[in-house]
Amino acid sequence: MKRRDFIQLAGMGAGAMMLPISPFAKNVDPARLLDQVIDVKQKKQLADVALNTAKSNGATYADIRIGRYLNQFIVTRENKVQNVVNTESFGCGVRVIANGTWGFASTNDVTKEGIDKATKKAVEIAKANAKVQKEPVKLVPVQGYGDQTYKTPIVKNAFEVPIGDKADLLLKANAKAMEKGASFINNILFLVNEQKYFASTEGSYIDQDVHRTWPFFTVTVVDKTSGQFKQRASFSAPVGMGYEYLDGNPKDKIQAPGDIILYNNSYDVVEDAAMAAEQAKQIIAAKSVEPGKYDLVLEPSHLWLTIHESVGHPLELDRVLGYEANFAGTSFATLDKWKTKNFNYGSKQVTLFADKIQPGSLGAVGYDDEGVKTKRWDLVKDGILVNYQAIRDQAHIIGEKESHGCCYADDWGSVQFQRMPNVSLAPGKEQLTPQQMISNVEKGVYIVKDGSYSIDQQRYNFQFGGVLFFEIKNGKIAGMLKDVAYQSNTQEFWNSCVQVCDERDFRLNGSFFDGKGQPSQSSAVSHGSSTARFNGVNVINTARTI
Amino acid sequence: MAIFSKEEARRILEKVISFSKADGIEANLNGSNGGNIRYARNTVSTSGEDSNVTLAVQSNFGKKSGTATINEFDDASLEKVVRRAEELAKLSPENPEFMESLPQQTYGESKTFSEATAKITPEYRAQAAANSINPASAKDVTAAGFLDDSHNFASMMNSKGLFAYNQSTSVNFTATMRTNDGTGSGWVTRDFNDVSKLDTAEASRVAIDKAIMSKEAKAIEPGKYTVILEPAASAELLGNMFFNMSARQADEGRSFLSKKGGGTKLGEKLVDERVNIYTDPFNAEVPASPWTGDGQARRKMDIINGGVVKNMFYDRYWASQKNVAPVPFPGNIIMQGGSASLEEMIKDTKKGILVTRFWYIRSVDPQTLLYTGLTRDGTFYIENGKIKHPVKNFRFNESPVIMLNNLETLGKQVRVDGDLIPYMKIRDFTFTSLSDAV
Numbered sequence: 011m012k013r014r015d016f017i018q019l020a021g022m023g024a025g026a027m028m029l030p031i032s033p034f035a036k037n038v039d040p041a042r043l044l045d046q047v048i049d050v051k052q053k054k055q056l057a058d059v060a061l062n063t064a065k066s067n068g069a070t071y072a073d074i075r076i077g078r079y080l081n082q083f084i085v086t087r088e089n090k091v092q093n094v095v096n097t098e099s100f101g102c103g104v105r106v107i108a109n110g111t112w113g114f115a116s117t118n119d120v121t122k123e124g125i126d127k128a129t130k131k132a133v134e135i136a137k138a139n140a141k142v143q144k145e146p147v148k149l150v151p152v153q154g155y156g157d158q159t160y161k162t163p164i165v166k167n168a169f170e171v172p173i174g175d176k177a178d179l180l181l182k183a184n185a186k187a188m189e190k191g192a193s194f195i196n197n198i199l200f201l202v203n204e205q206k207y208f209a210s211t212e213g214s215y216i217d218q219d220v221h222r223t224w225p226f227f228t229v230t231v232v233d234k235t236s237g238q239f240k241q242r243a244s245f246s247a248p249v250g251m252g253y254e255y256l257d258g259n260p261k262d263k264i265q266a267p268g269d270i271i272l273y274n275n276s277y278d279v280v281e282d283a284a285m286a287a288e289q290a291k292q293i294i295a296a297k298s299v300e301p302g303k304y305d306l307v308l309e310p311s312h313l314w315l316t317i318h319e320s321v322g323h324p325l326e327l328d329r330v331l332g333y334e335a336n337f338a339g340t341s342f343a344t345l346d347k348w349k350t351k352n353f354n355y356g357s358k359q360v361t362l363f364a365d366k367i368q369p370g371s372l373g374a375v376g377y378d379d380e381g382v383k384t385k386r387w388d389l390v391k392d393g394i395l396v397n398y399q400a401i402r403d404q405a406h407i408i409g410e411k412e413s414h415g416c417c418y419a420d421d422w423g424s425v426q427f428q429r430m431p432n433v434s435l436a437p438g439k440e441q442l443t444p445q446q447m448i449s450n451v452e453k454g455v456y457i458v459k460d461g462s463y464s465i466d467q468q469r470y471n472f473q474f475g476g477v478l479f480f481e482i483k484n485g486k487i488a489g490m491l492k493d494v495a496y497q498s499n500t501q502e503f504w505n506s507c508v509q510v511c512d513e514r515d516f517r518l519n520g521s522f523f524d525g526k527g528q529p530s531q532s533s534a535v536s537h538g539s540s541t542a543r544f545n546g547v548n549v550i551n552t553a554r555t556i
Numbered sequence: 557m558a559i560f561s562k563e564e565a566r567r568i569l570e571k572v573i574s575f576s577k578a579d580g581i582e583a584n585l586n587g588s589n590g591g592n593i594r595y596a597r598n599t600v601s602t603s604g605e606d607s608n609v610t611l612a613v614q615s616n617f618g619k620k621s622g623t624a625t626i627n628e629f630d631d632a633s634l635e636k637v638v639r640r641a642e643e644l645a646k647l648s649p650e651n652p653e654f655m656e657s658l659p660q661q662t663y664g665e666s667k668t669f670s671e672a673t674a675k676i677t678p679e680y681r682a683q684a685a686a687n688s689i690n691p692a693s694a695k696d697v698t699a700a701g702f703l704d705d706s707h708n709f710a711s712m713m714n715s716k717g718l719f720a721y722n723q724s725t726s727v728n729f730t731a732t733m734r735t736n737d738g739t740g741s742g743w744v745t746r747d748f749n750d751v752s753k754l755d756t757a758e759a760s761r762v763a764i765d766k767a768i769m770s771k772e773a774k775a776i777e778p779g780k781y782t783v784i785l786e787p788a789a790s791a792e793l794l795g796n797m798f799f800n801m802s803a804r805q806a807d808e809g810r811s812f813l814s815k816k817g818g819g820t821k822l823g824e825k826l827v828d829e830r831v832n833i834y835t836d837p838f839n840a841e842v843p844a845s846p847w848t849g850d851g852q853a854r855r856k857m858d859i860i861n862g863g864v865v866k867n868m869f870y871d872r873y874w875a876s877q878k879n880v881a882p883v884p885f886p887g888n889i890i891m892q893g894g895s896a897s898l899e900e901m902i903k904d905t906k907k908g909i910l911v912t913r914f915w916y917i918r919s920v921d922p923q924t925l926l927y928t929g930l931t932r933d934g935t936f937y938i939e940n941g942k943i944k945h946p947v948k949n950f951r952f953n954e955s956p957v958i959m960l961n962n963l964e965t966l967g968k969q970v971r972v973d974g975d976l977i978p979y980m981k982i983r984d985f986t987f988t989s990l991s992d993a994v
Contacts, residue, residue, distance in 0.1 A: 091649055114604040118627065135603050138678045142686045144599040177649075194808065232809035237816025239809060239923060333596040335700035336732040336743075339915075339932075342992070425602050464918045464951070466930045471951055471991035473928050475920060495920060495928075497951065497989050528594050528702040528730075550988060554924040556812060556957045 047078055047100055048120070050207070050217050054157075057209035059122045060104045063129040065211065069106040069113075069136070071149065072129070073210035073380060076102040076120060077422035080203040082169060086180045087196045088188060094173055101422040104129045108136035110146030114425040150405040150412055152382050154213020160376025162221040163369065164252030168201045171253050179256065180225075183283035187229050190287035193239070197227035197283070200248070200522065202534070206379070206422075214381040222372055222534055223255050224248035224522055225279050231290035240492075242290040243477050245311060245459060246277045247519040248534065250374045267448050267456055268480045268487050272311060274517050275370055289478060296490035299479070301551045305454035306496060306544045307447055312476050313435065314519035314537035315460035320500040321355075321362050322433040322537065324469035325389050326526075327398040327408065337528050339467025342500065343395060345408070353395040356504030359542075361436040362390040364399055366415055371432045371536035372520045373416075379426040382415035389433065393505075401428045420531040429531075430524060434538035438510035444541040447509055454482035455494060455549060460519070462495060473497045475552070493553040503544060511540035558587040558607040559674075559709050562721045568611070568629055569713035575638040578615035578645060582657045582714040584849065585611045589674075592704035593681035598693045600685055603678070615641040619654040622647070653873040657714035661853045666722050667843035670750035673725035674707040680751075681705075688731050688760040697764050701731035705751065712851055720847045726974075727751045731760050732933060733767040734994070740946075741994050742766025743913055743933035745788050747973055749843060766912060766934035773946035775990055776937060782908035783985040784901050784938070787970040787977035789911045789931075790959075794833075794977065796917065797925060797956040798859065798889055803868035807878070812925045812957060813868060822865050827960035829863040835886030842976050844887025852884045859886070863960075893978025894966035901967050901981050903941040908981070910936040910943065914952070925955045930991055949994075950987035959985065 048056075057074045064072030078100045085093040101118035102125060113136025117128040168176075180197045187195040202222040209215045225246045232239040249255050258278030266272045271285060308316065324341040328334055347353040356362075366373045366384035377383055380402055389397050398408055401417040419426035448456060461475030479491040498506075520536035560568070565585050572583045587609035594602045612625045615638065622644025626637040684703050692699035705727040713719045728747045734740065742763040748754055797812075806813035806820040813821045836856040837844040846854055850872070858866040867883050875882035902910065912934035920926040931949045938944065959982050967979030 090652055092651070092653065094648075111600070112602060114602065116604070116606055118608060131605065135605070135678055138682050139593070139600040139603050142595075142600050142682055142689065145597065194810065230810050232814075234809065234816075234818060237809075237814070239814070241922075331597065332698060332700060332734070333601055335596055335698070335734060336594075336702055336730055339993075340734075423606050423608075425604055427602070462918050462920045462928065464916045464928045464930070466949060466951075466991040466993035467915055467932055468991075468993035470993050471930065471949075471989060473920075473951060473953075473989075493921075499992070529592060529704060548989075550953070552920050552926060552953065554921065554926050554955060554958070556924045556955055 053207040053217070054209065054215050056120065056122065056125055057207065057215065059125045060129045061209060061211050063126050064104070064106045064133060067130060067133040069108045069133050071107040071211055072104065073208065074102055074104045075379060075419065075422055076207040078205040079421055080169065082201040084173065084176050084180060084199040086177065086184060088184055088194065089181065091177045099421060102128070103419065103422045103425065104132045105425060106132045106136055107147050108133050109140035111136045111140040111143045112147060113139065116423040147403050148406050149402045150410065152212055152402060152413065155216065155381065155383070156213065158214065158216045158377065159218070161219040162250055162374065164221045165254040166252045167221070168223055168253035169203060179279060183227065183279045186280050187283040187287045190284045191231065191291055192229045192287035193232040194230040195227055195283065200224040200226065208377065208379065208381050210381050212381060216377045216381055218376055220375055221252055222248065222250055222522070223252060225256060225277060227283060227286070229283065229286035229290050231287065231294060233294050238294050240290050240293040242286040242293065243459060244286065245272055245282050246279065248372055248522050249370055250372050251370050266309065267444055268478065270458065270478065292490050293492050296492040298553050299491045299494045299549060299551050301549055303546045304549045305451045306547045307444065307451060307454055307456040307482065307541060308544065309456070309458045309541050310517040310539045311459045311519050312457045313539045313542060315463050316474055317362070317433055317435055317537045317539060318521070318535065319463060319465045320469055320472055320503065321389065322430045322535070324500065325398050326428060326430060327400040327404045328428045330398060331404070331407065334526065338526050342468045342470050348395050351394065354393050354505060355390045355395045355501065356393045357507050358393045359438065359510055360390055360393050360504050360507050361388065362433060363388050363436055364414065364431045364433050366431045368432055368518065368536065368538065371518055372534035373432040373536055378415040378417040379419050380417040382413045382417065384415040387414060399428060399431060404428065418533050420533060424531050427527060429526065429533040430535050432536045432538070435510060435542060437513040437516045437540040440512065442509060442511045444511055444515060447511060447541060447543055448482055448487065449485040451482045451543070452484055455491065456480040456482055456487065470499050471497070472500065493551045494549060495552050496547050496549050498547055503547065506544045506546060507542055508545050509543040511542070513540065515540035558589045558609050559707060559723070560585065560587060565709065565711035565721055566719060568634070569711060569719065571631065572611070572613060572634050572638060573713055573715055575635045576615065576715060578617055578642050580616045580657050580715050581638070582614045582712065583611060584712045586708070586710045588706050588708040590704065590706035591676060591678065591681060592702065593685050594702045595685045595689060596700035598689050598699050600682070603681065611637060613637050613641040615645045616654065617645050619650045619652065620648045621645050621651065621654055655872045655876070657716045658718055658851045659716045660718045661847070661851060663720060663846040663853050664838050664855070666846050667838060667840060668722060668724035668749055668845060670725045673705055673727050673749065673751040676705045676751060684756040687757040691757060691760055692733055692764055695764055695768065696736045697733045697767050698736055699731060699733055699760065701729070703727065703729045703756065710845065714851070718851050720851055722845050722847065724845060725749055727754055729754060729756055729759060731763050733760065733763040735767050735771055739994055740767040740771035741933045742770060745972065747971065770934050770946040773948045775948045778950055778987040778989050780984040780986055782905060782964065782981065782983045784905065784908060784910045785980045785982060786912055787972045787979060788913045790980055791972040791975060791977050792914060792917050793927060793956045793959065794889065794891065796927060800922070800925065801868050803870045804874040806868055812923065813865065820868065822868055824865060825863045826865050826957060827860065827863045828963040830963060830966060831860055831863050831960050832892040833860040834858045834890055835888055836890055837887050839888065839890060842888045842890065842971055842974055844974070848884045852882060854884060854887055889975040891977050893969035896965055896967040898967060898979055901965055901979060902938055902943060904965070905938045905981065906940060908938045909947065910938055920953060925957050926953060927955065928953045930993070949991040951989045951991060952986055953988045954986050
């Protein structure tokens with residue numbers, strides 16, 4: 011147990027929250043988060059030390075990432091601010107190929123001497139490992155882009171907003187939830203800023219400033235008479251945006267079936283907290299689901315996680331090839347299935363695309379962590395498996411001439427590898443709203459927001475819960491349900507997709523915490539969809555007595 | 557140099573404390589040297605080393621506190637970090653849950669350090685990987701594995717006179733072996749403080765054998781089965797249970813230990829009376845740090861005894877609200893086992909399933925501690941005291957509380973992830989569906 015790096019926030023329970031703080035991150039004062047540590051010119055000079063040292067020590071390729079990773083967490087419960095955590099992690103990681111083998115070393119000593127030493131260590135490690143290497147590294151070409159910059163198009167830098175203002179907003183939401191009958195509320199604001207400089211022997215020098223924001227709460231209602239407690243998580247999404255996400259702009263509010271309000275590119279935390287308290291009470295009083303086959307109508311705030319687990323992960327090429335066999339697992343979506351060009355991953359309604367460019371998404375960057383310009387590509391087209399996610403040392407295996415640009419490291423001290431880009435379900439081509447979709451369902455469940463999730467290591471069998479469940483009877487919402495989870499098989503599930511709402515309903519959701527690799531790294535990723543219908547899915551009842 | 561000796565740490569921390577002008581100050585000085593190697597497809601994929609030292613200073617004026625950190629250790633830097641912590645404390649809102657620092661505590665002698673582990677080299681790691689890969693490739697099996705090691709020191713001092721220091725080492729090894737036809741998979745895990753106890757060749761043989769034995773698994777109907785859980789299978793489910801044993805959560809009515817109408821299950825029978833679980837930081841097989849990050853002493857303590865909940869975990873604030881002594885979260889978990897070997901447990905089973913490990917375990921309902929997850933890397937059908945054949949993997953939906961009530965037999969203990977967990981035979985374990993995953 012002691013190796014678990016949990017930071018349990020009081021009251022979140024069940025390890026619900028794991029802060030993505032790198033082991034190298036240290037606490038700093040908030041003012042320092044706005045400092046510039048070194049300028050681009052200095053970074054370029056330091057980067058050249060690594061590239062030159064690597065080459066003169068026998069490396070055939072080298073890259074360096076000089077990174078400054080900032081986090082701010084404002085942690086509140088009910089009427090108090092429990093903690094304000096500011097962390098900064100600054101250092102660099104050098105990756106080389108020597109004798110056909112990768113080597114990596116990192117240091118927080120970002121000086122010419124420190125970088126020189128780390129680079130020599132990386133070459134030494136590569137040479138030691140070359141002795142047991144059986145597949146020499148082969149990189150697809152990449153253009154040398156020269157000097158480049160990219161910045162997340164934010165309106166308000168959340169790190170510049172006074173902490174007092176941010177804490178007051180959360181406390182206002184908490185007060186509203188308590189007024190509406192919540193027993194507890196844990197309300198947190200996560201802010202991330204990655205300032206990363208990349209240079210490689212291919213001739214790129216890329217400076218990027220990436221921002222992410224995630225307000226997140228859990229409202230708990232305890233019913234002392236029955237001894238039941240139920241939770242309702244916030245309907246917010248983690249976003250690749252600045253503080254403007256918290257403006258609560260009315261044009262981004264969506265009146266959804268079941269008389270609930272959902273949010274698009276702007277979130278109203280105070281309104282959502284009030285609704286959460288009301289809905290948590292309704293969950294306690296809700297009918298326990300009758301197990302059986304139902305047509306599921308899955309809202310984008312729910313479906314993103316099913317896409318993540320059953321499409322995003324199995325189509326990571328390193329998993330398919332076996333590089334993740336010892337941890338995350340392998341994949342059912344093997345190369346032989348892809349080679350047939352007629353493997354029905356889903357029904358004809360299903361087109362799933364990958365990208366690192368959608369505005370507001372967590373994956374959006376100008377260039378990935380090995381200097382490849384980002385783009386969009388299809389994974390499943392009209393139901394057929396057409397591609398995977400691949401980086402420079404894998405792309406040749408699937409006959410791609412260039413990398414997909416989805417290489418990422420969560421810190422300067424971590425080695426970059428293939429990480430999931432945004433993966434989304436393309437909206438339906440015909441005009442269709444969620445209300446119209448529901449009106450055609452005889453016996454179904456409408457599921458809002460992600461809940462419990464679990465899938466096997468080859469991504470066949472999965473089980474998902476949710477937050478709100480509404481029974482659909484003869485085309486109408488017939489009240490709330492509880493104790494709902496659905497179990498299916500990935501290919502069967504996506505082939506049961508009969509309708510997808512149009513692009514007006516398309517929204518992103520996602521996670522800061524996609525875990526992969528050993529040592530494990532966290533990556534932030536978004537998944538978009540419109541509301542979609544899946545016919546005849548197996549629903550189980552999860553109520554137990556202990 | 558990322559590892560400071562006890563005297564070096566004391567000297568730096570004394571200097572830090574001497575600069576304080578606040579009501580109170582607490583400083584933590586920690587560092588580590590680590591390395592790892594990862595392999596897959598019978599070849600090394602990534603490998604690296606890291607090293608870091610950080611000093612964190614928390615100053616407080618009344619219930620207002622601020623924290624600042626630095627990784628330079630000359631006098632001017634030490635004074636700078638103290639001043640910065642004090643400035644932040646003055647600017648911070650009052651934290652009603654702030655607790656004053658502890659005075660000097662008495663700690664037991666640590667057993668967490670091993671010289672051999674601290675001396676691991678890149679060559680050692682490469683050889684350890686080769687010792688796992690070579691026997692696999694000789695048997696038409698593909699190896700994927702990971703070895704990571706670290707040497708850490710932790711120290712703290714505060715203005716109440718408390719000083720604590722500990723050095724620890726650890727090495728963790730896991731390997732997944734898959735038959736080249738893709739129909740069999742086996743897995744093994746080992747972890748130690750002392751690397752001389754690790755033999756990656758021996759461990760890998762276990763996983764290779766399981767991979768070959770699990771080829772061409774047959775599907776059997778999901779349902780309730782008697783299961784023999786290897787320690788690695790039950791460790792995470794049990795860990796999830798302990799992780800949810802916070803007294804505050806239970807008092808607040810939002811825990812599996814909360815009772816209808818108020819109150820908690822502390823002192824009540826929760827599971828089978830043969831279940832005895834405790835923590836002991838000085839156990840030679842699974843040593844843990846003798847102190848927690850805030851300077852509390854860890855000692856041997858019952859968690860569940862005779863099936864009765866003996867302790868929930870109280871942080872210092874909640875303990876002060878409830879007028880009880882704080883109970884820090886344990887550094888290790890030891891579940892008493894029995895004398896039965898795995899072979900004897902199998903021999904004694906009429907119909908059942910042997911489970912190597914569970915995977916992707918996630919909470920379904922925190923109220924009943926219901927979890928879901930799947931079997932992986934070696935699941936076998938037992939009939940009339942013998943392993944008959946491998947079976948396809950199952951998804952389960954089960955609560956560790958129900959599982960420990962359905963205990964049939966306790967077997968020998970094994971170290972898993974820093975804890976000691978026995979083999980267990982459990983009746984009526986709930987498998988809800990089948991998976992095609994290998």
